[in-house]
Amino acid sequence: MAIFGTRPEGIKMAPVVKELMSREDVECIFLNTAQHREMLDQVLELFEIKPDFDLNLMKDRQTPIELTSKMLVEITKVLEETNPDLVLVHGDTATTFAGAFAAFQRQIPVGHVEAGLRTEDIYSPFPEEANRQLVGRITTHHFAATETNREALLRENIRPENIYVVGNSVIDALLQVTSKVFAFEEPLKSIMESGKRTILMTTHRRENLAQLKGVYSAINRILVEHEDVQIVFPVHKNPAVRDEIAKHLNLNERTHLVEPLDYEVFAHLMKEAYLIFTDSGGIQEEAPALGKPVLVARNNTERPEGVEAGTLKLCGTDESVVYKELKELLTNPAAYEKMSGAKNPYGDGTTSEKIADIIMKKIREEKSARETVYS
Template sequence: MKQEQSKIAILIGTRPEAIKMAPVVKALRNSQHYAPQVLLSGQQKDLSRSALKAFGLESKDVLVRHFDDYSLSGQASGYLDALSAYLKAQPVELMLVHGDTTTGFIGALAAFYQQIPVGHVEAGLRSNDLENPFPEEAHRRLIDPLCRLLFAPTQRARHNLINENANPNHIIVTGNTVVDAVHELATSPVDLQKHLADFIQPACRLILLTAHRRENWGAPMKEICGATRTLADRYSNLRFIVPVHPNPNVSSTVHAILGDHPHVLLVPPLNYMDLIAVMRRAYLILTDSGGIQEEAPCVGTPVLILRKVTERPEVVEGGCGRLIGTGRDDIIAQASTILEDPVSRERMIPERNPFGDGKAALRIVRAIDNWRHHRPLDMENNDFTFDPEIPGKTISQ
């Protein structure tokens, strides 16, 4: 007699969530025990669908298709109502949420209200500053106490959770699923869009710039763009590709300062295959993105982090990233050092990825297997060999 498959909901709101949850969805589907249901909150439904498509996945279930109120509270209340109704009509055995988005927080809360166990992929990241990043630091702190399964990407994340009195028996260190995702796509042949391929000239050094964080809106964004323009003027062989976030708080500043520079290409958000290809080709990455801090070591490209604090200190401690803030002079100085000193850049190329080995999704499925059968989550036999546990600390400027 065929065993009935366990229904597991995987909730996705943003493109980074889609990228990082795709390996988990595929690993669950490859197991005969599970029937994963991919749900889109509607937070970034088109970008999420595009990212899933890169992995051969799709989702037909979109909880909220249109918003009249795009405020944080408006989105949160919309997701909570829609997801609560969905879970009442189609109960599941386990809800998986990711990271620190509004979608992830509300997904954990809605499942908790329905007494459905929650698993948190990428649990335990901390900046220890509720204002940076905002509102993500609060979201991830609110998600973890609601969860029965805490999938910590690193030993440091596990230590953070234990410091907050999380049950050690609920935690397993898995590595970060973004490494799984990049490993899957990085070796695939990619035909870059023609305007990207034409812009990336072999004799030039390419810099990828991404900036969108709320805490960088306004004056910090002007500083970032001003530094970029100065670098583009100073080094004639540089070419900047800048995927522009559609939010007017970002796009208006970027276009005003960089829109007319011949060595700067402003483009809409890239599909994930193109983004990985550009990251691999880049000489240097400037970013305030959390995900790109993790992806850069996967492709061996140094990264300068345009933030005051990072919840991913492993990239700094591993030497493959530097936390430089958003000051114009600091950005110019740090980038110039790398551009003018090949040895400095070489030292930032990691020998070993601090975020994992590409087997995180398999460990997550194994932990779910053990949880369902009331077995330990397999910390003792975990073959994920990070460095010994390090006391948690904040990395900040």
């Protein structure tokens, strides 16, 4: 059983689920918590996946505790009904924690996709770092994207034979989507055909809210100084994020605020952008696969291999630092080429196949062991 419920999980798990569903010797059940409703539905439609169980738990302004408690109860009911051999979760969301913990309570093995991401600060990012560490303690099969992730798990005394370095399935999804012919609709069509260099921007981290003034002030300065630059900014639905934008970001004809976008549209925006400025986690892995430099509006990252490879650069939220790093990439071709040409350390598009192969091998081994004991 694959359990996920947010848009990022859907993007990264869709290729894995489709690969498992294509195997004749496994039945793959998909449970959707609908922690994100509309945004995840768009992803499922794009990848042509339908849930076997839809908990429809998204409600306006519910607290994380309310959401998690509902998930635990409802996921447990489905597990009691279906009794899967393995529960597969992804990443670090409330759905991830609830799915893994519900499976643990029924002594069902857990497979954790994108295991081993660590900042070592349980409050950054919050609550994702705590979720991923907690899930790591009750996971049986750890599907790590990189050697760095594997080493983090080994430091936590995870058995090496239970860790598999497979790359990140988000690259599978990204390459599948961006390989297709695509045309933007208005207003993005006119925006992307303007001839201006596009900074694709996202900010939504809860822990960054109080510091966004510095980020937006730096953007204001860049737009004043560079008339050939425009911002495309899909704005998170969180009212607190929108309040900060309204207070601190100067709007003009080159500041394009748009509603959250379908994954297909966003993927092609990444492909066409000049550079990307974000505090998102997944984008740090995706954009380098398309040869795009990424400036990260955070002081630390659970993806240090991207920094080491040169595809990412941490710039925090201080106005002077953000301005300096943006200015460097806009005015220094050598610096831009160095980042855009760096090798992406997060995978080659075959992660889903590797995960499915490992799962099938483990299930066959466990079945054989049970039959041996019985005989």
